[in-house]
Amino acid sequence: MTYRIAELEVPPESPFLNDGLGRxxxxxxxxxxxxxxxxxxxxxxxxxxxxxxxxxxxxxxxxxxxxxxxxxxxxxxxxxxxxxxxxxxxxxxxxxxxxxxxxxxxxxxxxxxxxxxxxxxxxxxxxxxxxxxxLGALDLEKDIEAVAAEVAGGLAGDAVDAFQKETEALAKxxxxxxxxxxxxxxxxxxxxxxxxxxxxxxxxxxxxxxxxxxxxxxxxxxxxxxxxxxxxxxxxxxxxxxxxxxxxxxxxxxxxxxxxxxLPVIKGEAFTELLFKIFNLDEIFAKRSNSELRYDRKHFVEFFSAIADVTELSLRTRERCIARLQVVMDQTPENNYLFAPLIALLIVLRTINKSLFISLKNGSTAASDVMHYLRGLPGGLDFIETRMGILLEIGLVLADENGERKDEVLSDLNNQVVAEKADQINGRASKLQKMMGYFNNFDYDGPRLSSMVNKIELASGLKS
Missing domain, CATH: 3.40.50.12060 (Rossmann fold)
Incomplete structure (x- = not known):
């Protein structure tokens, strides 16, 4: 399994043979x-x-x-x-x-x-x-004078001549x-x-x-x-x-x-697709043919690319993230749920904001804290209002293993949905509740944050 990309080959006779970025x-x-x-x-x-x-x-x-x-x-x-x-x-x-x-x-x-x-x-x-x-270690004034003369090109009286000779040499x-x-x-x-x-x-x-x-x-x-x-x-x-x-x-x-x-910044899914090809991830995802798992590849590429753009990851950092995905996939049986959107978010957080990731792991951070972080990024406000942003937020809520906090958030969410319906609006709470259907499609009660975090923590031991 490949965990680090070799330097991209640029054949002299065909410079764009491996141009996966369309440059x-x-x-x-x-x-x-x-x-x-x-x-x-x-x-x-x-x-x-x-x-x-x-x-x-x-x-x-x-x-x-x-x-x-x-x-x-x-x-x-x-x-x-x-x-x-x-x-x-x-x-x-x-x-x-x-x-x-x-x-x-x-x-x-x-x-x-x-x-x-x-x-x-x-x-x-x-x-x-x-x-x-x-110079500072020399003791005698005559030694200092000798050093100065040598550096200048000769005796003090020859300094102008030395300068002229050096000027002539550089012109030559x-x-x-x-x-x-x-x-x-x-x-x-x-x-x-x-x-x-x-x-x-x-x-x-x-x-x-x-x-x-x-x-x-x-x-x-x-x-x-x-x-x-x-x-x-x-x-x-x-x-x-x-x-x-x-x-x-x-x-x-x-x-x-x-x-x-x-140089223009490379964004979107083009580089993620290139990395999947180089890391041979298509072969791994192709084995996930179960009706509920067959979209894992599509969802990871879509969500990771969008999150990487919002967080302005360099190409080198995106490469490091996909190397970590390799380790995650190695630990995930082909018939097990991956929860690709959340894995994409957590891999990026572990790479660029370790403290936030660790606080998620320790249970001291809630979904709202993560969304607050994303909201503060350039373009983050628009992102969290998209379908992807809404799905990530409700996914983090459902993955929260602090049962008391999770129940409180879901109860508040239900109350907000009731209020929105009364006002005949389709607000964020209603969108969050509808997006729960993505996780309700699975045959048990949703993702487990500890399982995902532990896989990514093992992957974080990679040096790339």
Missing amino acids: KPLVEFLASLIGKLQGPFVLALDSPWGTGKTTLVKMLKATLEQQEFQCIYFNAWQVDYVTDPLVALVSSVDRLSLGTGEAESAFRSHLKTVKKITSAVAKRGAIAAAKAVT FREELEAAVAQLKRAGKKETLVFFLDELDRCRPTFAIEMLERIKHLFDVQNIVFVLSVDKSQLEASTAAVYGEKINAQEYLRRFIDIEYM
């Missing part, structure tokens, strides 16, 4: 946009963590490569242990191959100078960092890098080199900011386009961590990003 039109739009950019240019694809950015970027990379663009995929999080991000960036360029002709030879020649300057810059930065760390870096990229066209490729920089928002704050600085000051050359895959709010937090809370992080990041594109 082909978006990818093709972005590919068309990038194809029109001359560079230097930085495009940021903004979306929260866990919303499928990496898969989208890999589809985009494969699409552009089919159009003869030379692309580099660069996971910043995997290399944030290096002292200088410049080393990692140049290393990724060095792995490119333009074949065996003159273009490749010229590319290597120009890149040799780029690598040489990179090594000098990285070594200089490492010396400065080391001296900054040890950009010149040689641009000349190297110019060989793409000679090799029969599109003239633009596209960098896909992923997971920058998960890096150490200092590394993330240094990476942006390197891109801005050293890779700002003709025919290089960067596509940053980021959660911009996290990148803003990194900026504040480096420069202090008072900095205007949004304005600061605008120095580095030319255009931001907010």
Whole structure:
């Protein structure tokens, strides 16, 4: 049984083979946009963590490569242990191959100078960092002066000359890098080199900011386009961590990003259906052929998708929820009642609001408390008025194992129904009472909260 989804395969020859979210039109739009950019240019694809950015970027990379663009995929999080991000960036360029002709030879020649300057810059930065760390431990004034002179590039009187030499070296870096990229066209490729920089928002704050600085000051050359895959709010937090809370992080990041594109949030049942396919849940639900159980799959997909939308679950969190459903199904015999709508709600609550889930488990929380929580969510007020919201509320009431509280709620509900009928209105109480029919269809007196909660608690031991 599968409890964790492997990374989605994006075949280079068929980028949309596993596109269960229907992102082909978006990818093709972005590919068309990038194809029109001359560079230097930085495009940021903004979306929260866990919303499928990496898969989208890999589809985009494969699409552009089919159009003869030379692309580099660069996971910043995997290399944030290096002292200088410049080393990692140049290393990724060095792995490119333009074949065996003159273009490749010229590319290597120009890149040799780029690598040489990179090594000098990285070594200089490492010396400065080391001296900054040890400076406080030095005792003698002459030692401090010696350290300062070394970091500055020589004696105090040579500081201006050292600065001028460094400026010239960095200008040479950009010149040689641009000349190297110019060989793409000679090799029969599109003239633009596209960098896909992923997971920058998960890096150490200092590394993330240094990476942006390197891109801005050293890779700002003709025919290089960067596509940053980021959660911009996290990148803003990194900026504040480096420069202090008072900095205007949004304005600061605008120095580095030319255009931001907010990726649309995936909602509805499409991703749930994809997860069912990947986790092989259809095979499990197909065995539930009893007349009263055959709708369990349909009801779970419908209710889970709606609840996940209201609670704004990321795709990664939805994946974690379906992994927990796997465990629940493993504990539920194929001829036993699942009460899919309540299972869907409880799995989501255990994932995003553990304290509310635990209080339900302990019996200290009533159905009304859960509905109050849902009502306070964006879109929650509309949701609880739907057929699904009403069914969930009465289901929680009937599943309550505090007999005294349950009887009191049902008695109050009956009184409200009588009052609504007297006023000739079809209010919420009447709708709740009618929805009890869903649970009355079962051959005993309804769901048991403890049974459902215990299955989900076992599932919650999964680490995903």
